[in-house]
Structure formats: structure tokens, C-alpha cells
Amino acid sequence: MSPTVALTDRAAAREAAEAHLRALVGPRGEGQAEARLREDQWSAIEALAVDRRRALVVQRTGWGKSAVYFVATLLLRGAGAGPTVIVSPLLALMRNQIAAAERAGIRAVTINSTNAEDWEPIHEQIAAGEVDVLLVSPERLNNPGFRDEVLPRLAATCGLLVVDEAHCISDWGHDFRPDYRRIRTLLDDLPDGIPVLATTATANARVTDDVAQQLGSIERGDVLTLRGTLDRESLRLGVVHLKTPDQRLAWLADHLAEQPGSGIVYCLTVAATQEVADYLRSRGHDVAAYSGQTETTERQALEADLAAGRVKALVATSALGMGFDASLGFVVNLGSPSSPVAYYQQVGRAGRGLDARSESATVVLLPAPEDRDIWAYFSSLGFPRxxxxxxxxxxxxxxxxxxxxxxxxxxxxxxxxxxxxxxxxxxxxxxxxxxxxxxxxxxxxxxxxxxRYERVRAAREREQQAMLDYLRTDRCRMWFLRDQLDDPEATECGRCDNCGGLDLPTEVSAEAVTSAQERLARPGVPLPPRKMWPTGLDRLGIDLRGRVSEQAREGRAVARLTDLGYGQALRELFREGTPDGPVPVPLVQAVIEVLGDWRPEVDAIVEMESVSRPELVGSLADGLSRYLRVPLLGRWAVLDPDVPPGRGAANSAQRVAAVSRRSGLDAEPGALEGRRVLLVDDLVDTGWSTTLAARAVLRAGASSVSPLVLAVRA
CATH class of the missing domain: 1.10.10.10 (Winged helix-like DNA-binding domain superfamily/Winged helix DNA-binding domain)
Known part of the structure; x- marks a missing residue:
């Protein structure tokens, strides 16, 4: 460990801090031996290690926030303090932080949900003084065993508490996480004189004030707030307005190779990452899809491939965000995030480590009309009534x-x-x-x-409007984002498309458009059956548990509501206020194409009755009966109209109970015996109506059930 330093001697402390910085930077290029702390970095380190204060650092990505807490850790450990505890939100971020710590000779370990078998040995290492840095996820803070047994010991013995990505503490922040609120309890339990550092790159004035208030009393001078410029000198921002999804995909196909280095193509939904990645691969681009649903080992491998430049791009959701540390040449957003603050964080993945005097990263936004529908969906998931x-x-x-x-x-x-x-x-x-x-x-x-909840909701609406204003502004785009983050130093950047520093092409080749149209016009997504009954149904008086034994075959839907191709037409069809009517002709053609690709074996049809769209579902079932020349032999009928159509949709057990009360099979005895049934519906949300209907049809004697629907919710 580092030698003991008298931290009351500020000059000696700074000299030691500079030495630690050079160890942290490591031999990564010429001139690193001359690495020096900037004055603002030293101010933060001095507040923590010398004055034992609490500090909030709001600085842009790449400023060196991790250097502050690692250097402060080395100084404090050298003065005999306990280990640093870092609350960090993502495993990816923890991996990068541990790698950085090891470069400086810092002994760092992590306690998270994936390494429970290591917890006890880690506790023993901490007790023996063999750990310099412990990284924990915010979720650990409220795990009963960790909270009651481990956390009190950590609070009593830690030398420095670091809260990374501190905007998550505030419900005004774009990425509020309730587990972060538990940090306030940890702060209250700390002994006097234990320094605390909170860091973030994305906080406007309201979030900054909220986090600072949670750290302590600004009026008493407990909290040093260091807020720097949020300009990113290496970034060149631009927006390309294209009218249709096929044109936006074609732009990516034509111009992805022109972007510098490797980068990220952000999408708003998991489904879009798969759809876009498949299309770009078909056009010869080396890309891969990445989302929160990607398996952990694969995510780590994809992150490593991107950082090393072994792929041109990852087509990702915002799951690839905080904690990913690499020098990327570009970020393209296919669809707008719902706020300038969230957008600033995403574009901050590009341009890290670049010399702005000779290198630059390109940031392109390709907005779409359907963005607002996706924002509305995520907004509906706010705090319950x-x-x-x-x-x-x-x-x-x-x-x-x-x-x-x-x-x-x-x-x-x-x-x-x-x-x-x-x-x-x-x-x-x-x-x-x-x-x-x-x-x-x-x-x-x-x-x-x-x-308060209403104020948060209204703030979200203002942020969405600000994002729309960003798309239309003729002012500097970097100035706009910095102004939204309340950066007092916001100025014209001279690098963006509006400043004249970036000239983005808007043309797309006919070949790429045709290819994209063919890809988007290809209807049909698998509709996998539910395989397990939800737990707790016995408490609702329903005797179903374990595996779904009477199960439908894999079905088909024309598209998801979130899809780029038929998604738009389906969103319009199912939008509140759209009148009921027969299936529109383009969707009829799509259904026929799905059947042609799928070719299910059927000799009877059962209709899923709809109260809200009876003509739509009726015309679909009747049309399929005529087209396939098979009889319509039954309905999954509404038996109790007092149970609302959407009752229980929020969770599986409630939904099964509601559908079981509301609906039942209406068919002549023996009519379905031995039949291969096509089960026809308009929209699948949870999938439980289809599961229960298929079970009833199979119990009525059918040999198989194949569901066919117009749309899947997500």
C-alpha cells in the first residue's frame, strides 16, 4: 500500500496525489509520466482526503471523476483510513472500475448478485484490512442480510463513500432508481468525518440541488459542489430528417461505414435492435444487437469487441450506457430519447479519449414520428395511482x-x-x-x-417537448444540450451541423431503400406459447400450477406494435379513438403473406370475441375462413361482460383470474374433435387470453391449436 502521508501538509498531499495519478494512468502513451491533476480535480481530492468533507462533482464524461476517487482512496488509505465503498449501478461499470484500480495497485473487490459465493471471503478480507475499494450495487443496500449484517460494519469502518452516477438518487433525474434512495440511510449511519463523494455527468440544476441536499446542508458548507463545463470538444452533433422507416434504415446502410472508428447505433426498443442489426448485417456491416435481454456473458463479449474495434457497431438499447468506457468514433440514434439530458448521456459514449484538436466523433440523430408513441408507453409506467x-x-x-x-x-x-x-x-x-x-x-x-408526482410528470412532458425543440432548432446543438443541463458556460460550439462544422449527407441509394422496404414489408413475428402458469393462482381459487400441459403451438403475428415496418399501421389501427371496422387491405395482404411463409396445418377456426373491436376480429376470422376454406366452428366468447376487457393485464396471476371469469369456449359439443384449429385474435398483450383459449379448445378435443393475430403489444 502507499506510504503514510501527513494529509495536513497540503503541498505534500498534492505531490503524493500527482504520483498516484501517474500510477493510475499507467504506461498508455507518451507524456503520461508528466500527467498532472487539474485544479478542479485537486479541489475535489483536497476536500475529500484533506478536509474530510462531502463533495458533489458534476462534470462531463471523460473529465476524470474516477481518478478523483481512486487518488483520494490512495491518500486516505496511506493515512490509515478504512476502505472506500463505491456504490455503482452497473456490473459493466464495476468491471471497468476494478480494472482501473488494479493499474494503480489498488486492491478492489465487488459484492453483487452474481458472486454470492465470494461474499464471506470478501468480508474476511475487509476485516483483515486487505481491501482498498469495495464496489456494491445499490440493490445490495436493501438486501436484508447485507443491510442488517454487512452495511453497519461498512458504515463504521469505511474511509470514503462514493456514489457514482448520483443523478439516480433524484426522482427528477432521467434515470431515477429507488434503490439509490437507500443511500440516504447509509449517509445517516456514517460516523462524523467520513468524506463522501457523489459524481455524475448528467444533472441539470434541479437534480444537482436535490442530490446536494441529500448529501448534507449546503447552507452549513457541508457539501462542496464542483460543476464544470459540459462541452464535449470532440463531438460533432447533427440531425438527419427522413420521412419513412425504410429511408432511415437505408441511411444507416449507406453511411455507417463512413463513420469514424467503431460506435453505437441506439434504438428505443429491444425489438428494433434485432430488426436493425439483422438488416445491417444483410447489407454487409459487421454489427450485433445488444439489450438488457442479452445474456450476461454475451454482453461482456460484445462490449469487449466494441472497445477493441472488432465490430463496426453495436445496435443497442440504453442498456449500453453508464459504465461503458471506450474511445468510440460515433453514436447514431435511430429514434429520439425522451429528454435532452438522456440524449446527452448517450452521445457521451462517443469521443472519450480523443484529442479534440486533431480527432472528432460524429453524433447523428435520425428522429421518427413513432418516437412519441414509445415515450408515451414508458411514461405510462410511472409511480402507481x-x-x-x-x-x-x-x-x-x-x-x-x-x-x-x-x-x-x-x-x-x-x-x-x-x-x-x-x-x-x-x-x-x-x-x-x-x-x-x-x-x-x-x-x-x-x-x-x-x-410531487404531478410535478415529476409535468417535468417529463417539458423534457419531451425540449427534445422535439432540439430536432427543430437552428441554433447550436451542443449549446442547446448544455443549456438544458443548466451549464452556465454554454456557448456556440462551431462543430455541429447548425454551426457549419458538420455536413451530414441526406441522400440514400435506391438499392438500399428497396432492400429496407423489402425487409420492413416482410410481416410475421413468432408468437411463442406461455409454458408455465403464474405462481399463486391457488390463492385466487384457480387450480393451475407448474407447466402448461395443454399448450398452443408457436403462433404468428403480423408485427409488434413497436416494429419499424408494419408497427406504424398497427399502432394507428389500435390507437385509442380509431373506430372499429374491417381489417384494412394492406394488413389483409400482410396476413396472407404470413400464412404463406408459416403454412400452419388447420381445418377449423375459432374466433377470439372482442367487445371493443368486434368488426375487426369478425372480419379477420370470416376472411380467413373463406381464404383457407375451413369452417368457423367456435368462439372464445365473453360470458361475464362485467369483467372489463383489460382487467388484470398488469400482472400474470391477476390476468389469468380475470380471463377465467370473463370468457369461455362457445362451440357445439364434438365440433372441434380431432380438428387442427387456427385461433384468431386482433391483439396479444399478456398472452394469457390466448393460453386459456387454447387450453379450452384442446380440452374440447382439438388435436392442435395455432394462434394467428394481427399484433403483439411489444
């Missing part, structure tokens, strides 16, 4: 014992993800507590802060 929160609290209070999230799902009409997020917020607010076995009520009074 008060009655849903109260219902959850009542269930826990009445039960009087811990309930797992799966058990709560059967009692509250919320999806697993939204329920889990809500419970985390309630935990931070003190209304519930996570314990071994699930969640329990604390009995403390709790108020629904409707005013």
Missing part, C-alpha cells in the same frame, strides 16, 4: 407477516416490475420494510405525495 398503493399497504397490514413480491402480485393489480419499484419507494419512505421472506408493513403513517 394512490388507490393501488393503498391497496398494497392494506394487504401487507392485514396479512401481518412478510409477503413475497410474487404473493403480493396475486392481490394487487400491478406488474412485477412496477410493484417492486413501488415497494422500494415505500421502503425508503418508511411505510414498508424488506425482510427475509419478502415485504412487511411497518404500520407507520404514509401520505401519497400527489403534488
Amino acid at each position: 394512490e388507490e393501488q398503493v393503498r391497496e398494497t399497504l392494506s394487504v401487507l397490514a392485514e396479512e401481518g407477516r412478510p409477503l413475497s413480491t410474487a404473493a403480493l402480485e396475486t392481490r394487487v393489480e400491478l406488474s412485477r416490475t412496477r410493484l417492486e419499484t413501488m415497494l422500494k419507494v415505500l421502503d425508503v419512505d418508511g411505510a414498508v420494510r424488506r425482510v427475509k421472506g419478502g415485504w412487511e408493513s411497518t404500520g407507520r403513517p404514509w401520505s401519497y405525495d400527489a403534488e
